[in-house]
Amino acid sequence: MTSLTTLAQSIIPVDDEVRTLAEHHVSRLFKPVGSLGQLEQLACQLSAIYRTTHWDIGPKKIFVMGADHGVYEEDIAVSPREVTAIQAINTVKGVTGVAALAFANRVKVEMVDVGIDSDVLPGVTNFKVARGSGNIAKGAAMSAEVAEKLIVDCADYVSQCIDSEGLKAIGIGELGVGNTTAAAAMVCAITNQEPTEVVGLGANFPSDRIEHKIEVVRQALDVNCPNPTDPIDIVAKVGGFDLAGMTGVILGGASKQVPVVLDGFLSYAAALLACKIAPNVWDYLIPSHRSAEKGASLALEELQLKPFIDMEMRLGEGSGAVLAMPFIDAAHAMYNRMAKMEDNGLELPKPL
Incomplete structure (x- = not known):
């Protein structure tokens, strides 16, 4: 049987480097920056959890x-x-x-x-x-x-x-x-x-x-x-x-x-x-x-x-x-189906 100590040690940090990549991707979507609020944060969190920017939904x-x-x-x-x-x-x-x-x-x-x-x-x-x-x-x-x-x-x-x-x-x-x-x-x-x-x-x-x-x-x-x-x-x-x-x-x-x-x-x-x-x-x-x-x-x-x-x-x-649970599906759809700024011939606005 697994010990509680072993179980706790098996829980590794999420991948914050992947989260940063996901945040960059979301910032390039064809919409005002931050306009989808917590859904954007959720998509980036899920990327960090799954440790990839190409995660998929499932059961x-x-x-x-x-x-x-x-x-x-x-x-x-x-x-x-x-x-x-x-x-x-x-x-x-x-x-x-x-x-x-x-x-x-x-x-x-x-x-x-x-x-x-x-x-x-x-x-x-x-x-x-x-x-x-x-x-x-x-x-x-x-x-x-x-x-x-x-x-x-x-x-x-x-x-x-x-x-x-x-x-x-x-x-x-x-x-x-x-x-x-x-x-x-x-x-x-x-x-x-x-x-x-x-x-x-x-x-x-x-x-x-x-x-x-x-x-x-x-x-x-x-x-x-x-x-x-x-x-x-x-x-x-x-x-x-x-x-x-x-x-x-x-x-x-x-x-x-x-x-x-x-x-x-x-x-x-x-x-x-x-x-x-x-x-x-x-x-x-x-x-x-x-x-x-x-x-x-x-x-x-x-x-x-x-x-x-x-x-x-x-x-x-x-x-x-x-x-x-449907918010997970919505975050996936936003992340994967929305067009990006460059797809429409626009440049990402420069930060103030």
Whole structure:
């Protein structure tokens, strides 16, 4: 089995020399300089990731990591715990939000069970660690050993999928009733922010009870005292199996030099963790949308990422990541199909 250290070391920097060549190409396209905004930046980032100015598009897949959380016992969610397993099956059937949007955008979806409180679910990839993590308000979500193994196992699996399926881009999503509580605790630990600045309503948690959720997150931090400099300690103590699994997916994608499209708040928490494990991961991250969850803007600011979409979404599942996948195709079309200045007998304007 790959070790976490070996995995982190396998994630090499993107090619900034190729990025510079791509920027030169984009500057020569027949349009006002910078007029396609973030799409231009994305095309250059993709060139740097693929390490060539002649990259192509190909199959894309969202990995949805499902798990239940012991902190559900603290009455921090309105949905029944069984919803996680129900939605995992619905994802396989193709009738969840992410599955519907994936159908519309020709993106594959794979449902992965890393800790759902259920028996083995048909059609779901099984990496189940346990039937739900520990209650972080009373102790650790899992041991450090379990957290590290799950991250590495998920990274190895995603790496294999990229090779066997020829994936050119991947995205992450999650299912887990109560998981915004764990994600908020992780973001607090990483950013040293107070729970009042991070904790949001999640999946329709009553606004008049938000103080209770804030206190649960504060209790989780006080009980567990996660080390802000140790990513494994953070996810083991106040995270969850889905968050560890998502971190593994991110690391696995970056290790194979393919872009990783983030979803919402849960994915930001996992991305923060992945960047602590392997700083080179950052250049492989593509933000999709600005989640409506309260701590999202803070997490994005910490990541220094600017999403493409702002539609007040907070479904999770990978729904935002799916909607951002067409931007990769659009960046490729812009880069390869637009005429250049010299094709039209014009010279590139000289810089002021």
